[in-house]
Amino acid sequence: MKIVLVIAFAVIANGLYGQKPVTTLAEKGNELQQPFISKLLELPADKGECMTPAEKAYYDQRARELNEKWRQQLAAEGKPVPDTGRAGRANHIILEWPMKVSGDYDMQYKYFYKGNFVDQYQDDTAVHLDYNCWSRTYNGHDASDISLWPFWWRMMDKMYVTAVAAAPGVIIEKVDTIYDRQCVIGNPGSNRVWIRHFDGTTTRYHHLKKNGVTSKEVNDTVVTGEFLGYIASSGNSTNPHLHFAVYDWLDRMIEPFFINNNCNFYATETWWNNQEPYWDSKVNRVMTHSAPPTLEHCTEIVNAKNNFNPGDPLYVGIAFSENQNNDLATYIIVKPDGNTFASWFVSMPFQDIRNYSVDGYTLPAGNNGTWKIEVTYRGSKYYHFFTVGCPANLAPGGTQSGSNGYIAANTISSTVNHSISAGDKVLYQAQDHIVFKPGFRAPAGVILKTRLAGCGYAE
Numbered sequence: 001m002k003i004v005l006v007i008a009f010a011v012i013a014n015g016l017y018g019q020k021p022v023t024t025l026a027e028k029g030n031e032l033q034q035p036f037i038s039k040l041l042e043l044p045a046d047k048g049e050c051m052t053p054a055e056k057a058y059y060d061q062r063a064r065e066l067n068e069k070w071r072q073q074l075a076a077e078g079k080p081v082p083d084t085g086r087a088g089r090a091n092h093i094i095l096e097w098p099m100k101v102s103g104d105y106d107m108q109y110k111y112f113y114k115g116n117f118v119d120q121y122q123d124d125t126a127v128h129l130d131y132n133c134w135s136r137t138y139n140g141h142d143a144s145d146i147s148l149w150p151f152w153w154r155m156m157d158k159m160y161v162t163a164v165a166a167a168p169g170v171i172i173e174k175v176d177t178i179y180d181r182q183c184v185i186g187n188p189g190s191n192r193v194w195i196r197h198f199d200g201t202t203t204r205y206h207h208l209k210k211n212g213v214t215s216k217e218v219n220d221t222v223v224t225g226e227f228l229g230y231i232a233s234s235g236n237s238t239n240p241h242l243h244f245a246v247y248d249w250l251d252r253m254i255e256p257f258f259i260n261n262n263c264n265f266y267a268t269e270t271w272w273n274n275q276e277p278y279w280d281s282k283v284n285r286v287m288t289h290s291a292p293p294t295l296e297h298c299t300e301i302v303n304a305k306n307n308f309n310p311g312d313p314l315y316v317g318i319a320f321s322e323n324q325n326n327d328l329a330t331y332i333i334v335k336p337d338g339n340t341f342a343s344w345f346v347s348m349p350f351q352d353i354r355n356y357s358v359d360g361y362t363l364p365a366g367n368n369g370t371w372k373i374e375v376t377y378r379g380s381k382y383y384h385f386f387t388v389g390c391p392a393n394l395a396p397g398g399t400q401s402g403s404n405g406y407i408a409a410n411t412i413s414s415t416v417n418h419s420i421s422a423g424d425k426v427l428y429q430a431q432d433h434i435v436f437k438p439g440f441r442a443p444a445g446v447i448l449k450t451r452l453a454g455c456g457y458a459e
């Protein structure tokens with residue numbers, strides 16, 4: 001990873017940036033700014049073995065005991081054992097995504113990336129291939145690892161993301177007493193919840209938060225999407241993530257991800273209702289920082305800042321997940337008067353499960369008010385808003401469109417008609433009070449959030 005990124009920097013510094021077409025420099029008569037620093041952060045390699053062979057053997061033995069007891073109980077009650085294991089999509093559970101995010105702070109578009117999948121060559125210590133015949137796995141891995149991203153410790157501490165039941169079922173195992181902030185490998189045992197489903201399939205949810213799992217007990221039922229626990233980093237884990245494993249009624253491992261390429265030895269069709277693409281290339285979040293952030297396994301310095309003053313350094317941070325070779329994202333920074341301040345791009349020469357780009361600018365005098373960053377990546381747009389020179393009182397009005405939704409001041413009296421699309425987000429932040437006066441409107445489907453916090457507050 002380290003070597004690859006060094007090469008990436010060299011390519012960016014020597015090649016691609018020099019080839020940037022000069023197409024928009026004279027836009028609206030303003031000379032556009034170029035960043036004084038522009039780079040992809042060097043990120044730590046993804047975690048290794050989050051489940052040791054010994055630990056997996058322990059869990060498998062535990063699961064066999066629980067399932068044997070269950071089969072005996074069914075027999076004693078004269079009920080048939082549902083032998084539906086791998087017989088076809090109609091005969092086994094269909095999985096919904098096992099994680100859920102709460103909160104809509106500051107336009108978090110996606111909150112995870114997919115790390116490791118099931119190792120298709122369980123007994124071969126030399127060959128590790130996933131269901132796509134690629135290498136997003138490690139020796140003997142039996143699950144999907146889904147990591148919080150970006151700023152996983154911050155997301156964990158804010159308890160934004162939960163593990164939820166992927167299908168209805170019964171709790172058969174629950175542990176929540178284990179330390180949950182591990183950042184290095186070598187700590188077996190993790191907080192966990194296991195669910196048995198109607199067809200005898202079990203799903204296992206690992207690395208959960210200490211004292212942070214469902215208050216329901218073993219033998220209680222859960223419905224699809226029900227809270228099971230907060231995502232954390234207990235056990236063999238280098239960062240907050242969910243280890244999600246699926247086993248059928250005879251304790252045979254299932255890889256629920258499937259594409260028709262003969263590479264999945266553990267399923268004959270997808271077990272997901274909506275299967276995530278193998279590479280789901282997205283911007284997870286656009287942020288602004290007072291200084292470049294640090295994203296390591298054991299240390300994380302966010303340096304988040306949403307309210308700036310003229311002359312301040314402005315660092316634009318863009319969190320990408322599952323980007324492709326030679327991916328390109330472009331963005332513009334728009335001033336309150338609608339003129340473009342900067343028009344720049346992020347180049348990602350190499351495919352990666354995640355990337356974080358940082359570009360630094362110096363904010364000019366004047367231009368106080370709400371600024372907008374608009375990122376375009378693979379045909380989708382992603383926004384972030386910040387303010388310069390937080391005013392004492394704001395009285396925005398008129399019709400606003402284009403996800404124009406972050407307004408910060410000491411007090412706000414709004415008569416804005418937010419003519420924006422469903423899913424857009426409007427965030428009002430004021431130290432003292434916020435008043436919505438006649439004329440104010442946010443149409444159905446829009447997420448409207450108000451926050452009583454000063455201009456220095458950022459998340």
Ligand SMILES: [Zn+2]
Nearest residue numbers: 050143145243
């Ligand atoms: Zn794992």
